Amino acid sequence: MDAYEELVTTQSASVYRLARAYVGDAGAPDLAHDVFVAAWRALPALRDPGAFGPWLHRIAVNRCRSAVRGTGRVREIPMNEMTADTAADPRDGFGAVEARAVVGPAYRRLGDEPRALIALHYAAGLSIRECADALGIPEGTAKSRLNAALATLRADIGRVEP
Amino acid sequence: MTDRDQRLVDAFLEDLGSAPVPPGLEADVARRIRDERQQRVGRGGAWLAWAAVLVLVVALAGVAWVVAGPGPTPVPSLVLSPSSAPASSAPTVPAASATPSVGPSASARASAGNTSALFHLTLASSTSAALPAEVLDHSGMVTGVAEGVTGPMNAAPVGIGRGRDVQSIAVQWTGGSCDQLAEIDVDALASTVTVSTATMPSACDANGIERVVEIRFAEPVDVAAMQGRVGNPIRLDASIQPSAVAFMDADQGSVGGTQGNRGLAVVAQTFDGGASWAVTPLAWGKVVGLGLGGNDLHPLVAVSCADSIQGCVPGVYTGYGLHQWTRVLAVDPTRLAVDGQGVVVIEALPTEPTKSYPFPPTGLRLSEDGGDTWSTLRNPCPAASPSLTGVTFDLARELVVVCEGEGATGGAAKTLLRATDPPTAWRKIAELPLRGTGMNLDLSGNGAGWLWGARSPLMVTADDGVTWTPLSIVDGEARMVVAANSWASTGGVALVWDPDRQATLLLGTQDGTTWTEMHAFPAAP
Numbered sequence: 001m002d003a004y005e006e007l008v009t010t011q012s013a014s015v016y017r018l019a020r021a022y023v024g025d026a027g028a029p030d031l032a033h034d035v036f037v038a039a040w041r042a043l044p045a046l047r048d049p050g051a052f053g054p055w056l057h058r059i060a061v062n063r064c065r066s067a068v069r070g071t072g073r074v075r076e077i078p079m080n081e082m083t084a085d086t087a088a089d090p091r092d093g094f095g096a097v098e099a100r101a102v103v104g105p106a107y108r109r110l111g112d113e114p115r116a117l118i119a120l121h122y123a124a125g126l127s128i129r130e131c132a133d134a135l136g137i138p139e140g141t142a143k144s145r146l147n148a149a150l151a152t153l154r155a156d157i158g159r160v161e162p
Numbered sequence: 163m164t165d166r167d168q169r170l171v172d173a174f175l176e177d178l179g180s181a182p183v184p185p186g187l188e189a190d191v192a193r194r195i196r197d198e199r200q201q202r203v204g205r206g207g208a209w210l211a212w213a214a215v216l217v218l219v220v221a222l223a224g225v226a227w228v229v230a231g232p233g234p235t236p237v238p239s240l241v242l243s244p245s246s247a248p249a250s251s252a253p254t255v256p257a258a259s260a261t262p263s264v265g266p267s268a269s270a271r272a273s274a275g276n277t278s279a280l281f282h283l284t285l286a287s288s289t290s291a292a293l294p295a296e297v298l299d300h301s302g303m304v305t306g307v308a309e310g311v312t313g314p315m316n317a318a319p320v321g322i323g324r325g326r327d328v329q330s331i332a333v334q335w336t337g338g339s340c341d342q343l344a345e346i347d348v349d350a351l352a353s354t355v356t357v358s359t360a361t362m363p364s365a366c367d368a369n370g371i372e373r374v375v376e377i378r379f380a381e382p383v384d385v386a387a388m389q390g391r392v393g394n395p396i397r398l399d400a401s402i403q404p405s406a407v408a409f410m411d412a413d414q415g416s417v418g419g420t421q422g423n424r425g426l427a428v429v430a431q432t433f434d435g436g437a438s439w440a441v442t443p444l445a446w447g448k449v450v451g452l453g454l455g456g457n458d459l460h461p462l463v464a465v466s467c468a469d470s471i472q473g474c475v476p477g478v479y480t481g482y483g484l485h486q487w488t489r490v491l492a493v494d495p496t497r498l499a500v501d502g503q504g505v506v507v508i509e510a511l512p513t514e515p516t517k518s519y520p521f522p523p524t525g526l527r528l529s530e531d532g533g534d535t536w537s538t539l540r541n542p543c544p545a546a547s548p549s550l551t552g553v554t555f556d557l558a559r560e561l562v563v564v565c566e567g568e569g570a571t572g573g574a575a576k577t578l579l580r581a582t583d584p585p586t587a588w589r590k591i592a593e594l595p596l597r598g599t600g601m602n603l604d605l606s607g608n609g610a611g612w613l614w615g616a617r618s619p620l621m622v623t624a625d626d627g628v629t630w631t632p633l634s635i636v637d638g639e640a641r642m643v644v645a646a647n648s649w650a651s652t653g654g655v656a657l658v659w660d661p662d663r664q665a666t667l668l669l670g671t672q673d674g675t676t677w678t679e680m681h682a683f684p685a686a687p
Contacts, residue, residue, distance in 0.1 A: 012188050118175070136502030136531075
């Protein structure tokens with residue numbers, strides 16, 4: 001296994017979940033695949049090897065944005081249409097399917113950056129600092145905008161799309 | 163919001179971060195990368211993985227038809243040389259070495275086109291696979307491109323995909339009283355590429371409009387021979403007049419400038435510290451800013467129409483690996499700075515192409531997503547120095563601008579301002595008691611940065627812009643800094659006009675004090 005394959009292994013869960021947050025279960029494998037290949041092709045442009053993680057996630061977010069705009073190879077499948085386990089959460093009675101059905105539309109109505117912040121932090125598991133690096137914004141800005149994104153998401157639940 | 167809603171949001175967020183990776187994903191990626199690696203090795207290319215592009219630019223100046231008219235075909239002429247080498251009008255036939263490789267980008271430029279074959283390329287080895295390539299219009303004046311036809315054509319670019327053998331592409335040029343047809347035959351089985359034009363009556367006056375078409379191969383192509391056969395010389399154009407620069411390190415970077423009398427904006431890219439360059443055309447206009455940013459450090463180029471270049475379309479363009487240029491901001495820019503996803507532009511008033519625009523510019527356009535979306539910021543300059551002339555990001559990605567007062571002699575007031583984050587307020591860093599006008603700056607980190615302009619030496623700061631001291635590489639009068647870019651706290655590059663050599667020099671430094679000449683761009687004759 002070469003060095004890049006090792007990086008793929010360590011980052012695959014993060015990139016796959018990020019892709020899934022944008023295009024759902026069906027499209028996420030292809031999109032994650034595209035991200036890793038695109039990053040491999042762009043490796044010569046990476047200035048600081050230590051910044052591989054944020055750099056990879058920048059590429060991933062960009063590819064995901066293209067996908068949901070319909071300009072990429074992989075198209076978005078709404079999260080509430082995704083196939084998923086239907087097991088209820090034993091703690092509170094809410095399963096993933098219900099959460100997706102109710103919260104998914106509000107999540108998709110978020111703007112580009114709020115959606116990216118939520119996807120990077122909650123799906124990809126990046127810290128606020130890493131989210132900021134991936135999006136090229138200051139850490140404080142990332143934190144405040146993530147909070148604003150969550151507030152918007154909560155406020156928007158249940159709104160009927162025109 | 164109810165407790166139920168809150169729990170739904172929590173469950174949603176937890177679901178986002180808990181999905182298992184499907185089996186086989188990592189193996190699929192590894193397999194794909196091994197395949198690509200083998201393809202590249204198989205083609206014998208020594209190039210970097212993403213830089214395998216061949217660009218042929220054929221520009222046809224219609225005026226020459228009228229001047230030259232039909233007549234005996236001159237000696238075939240094609241000059242292949244690094245883009246920096248002086249263009250030669252001497253008839254030569256080309257290909258530099260026994261098995262020359264076409265670099266990531268090569269351009270051919272025709273100054274007249276009243277003849278048949280313009281350009282002929284023979285590949286080093288025969289191949290049974292078609293060449294993946296596409297034809298793009300850079301002039302905005304190609305009215306049609308289609309495969310294998312010579313009649314009316316569609317306007318869309320054409321891809322030459324794998325699995326095909328012979329491709330014939332016809333390109334319809336517009337302008338003047340007659341259209342001209344150029345045919346590009348790509349025959350992978352015969353390993354040849356031919357660009358030709360139909361013979362045109364001398365009455366077809368194209369009114370001096372140049373036409374540019376690009377043939378771009380997606381993968382490395384080894385070339386055994388290249389021959390040009392054209393009425394007047396067809397050559398790699400050497401006359402780049404650089405006006406912007408951005409480097410990632412001492413070896414890799416780009417220079418933006420114009421090429422040719424009419425002003426074709428180009429980006430020249432090097433991976434070896436300026437020893438060799440790949441030149442890619444962008445649009446008609448003048449490059450006033452260049453940066454590397456976005457998700458994968460692709461170039462962002464600011465093209466201005468302030469010089470009233472015919473056919474100019476001002477704006478900020480992006481190019482992923484120089485493969486395709488997209489205009490992401492439709493304003494006439496005067497400056498551009500890039501830092502990661504942050505892109506900022508000083509704009510002139512909204513304009514129409516081919517017109518000149520008022521000065522000073524009215525404000526700033528800011529993108530925080532690599533150029534996808536933009537917001538407008540008002541001009542923050544104080545009344546005593548109202549003109550925005552320079553902009554950059556500091557290490558904390560806060561905006562810093564240079565404001566200047568009236569007076570082109572260089573004695574006007576200058577103020578440095580830094581924005582808050584988000585940029586809703588500005589605070590003064592320093593009043594600059596400096597000579598010079600049209601000042602621009604670049605802050606690299608650790609408080610270090612450069613400031614330059616007409617009639618000014620290159621100034622350096624070590625305290626985040628509060629105080630500045632001159633560097634000796636320019637005198638600020640005859641020998642002036644055109645543009646500069648620092649890629650580390652002390653390392654960077656500068657474009658310096660040298661009146662003695664009549665050339666713009668690309669100078670590089672690692673420590674901020676010792677400078678070496680990386681390349682010289684001779685002035686156009």
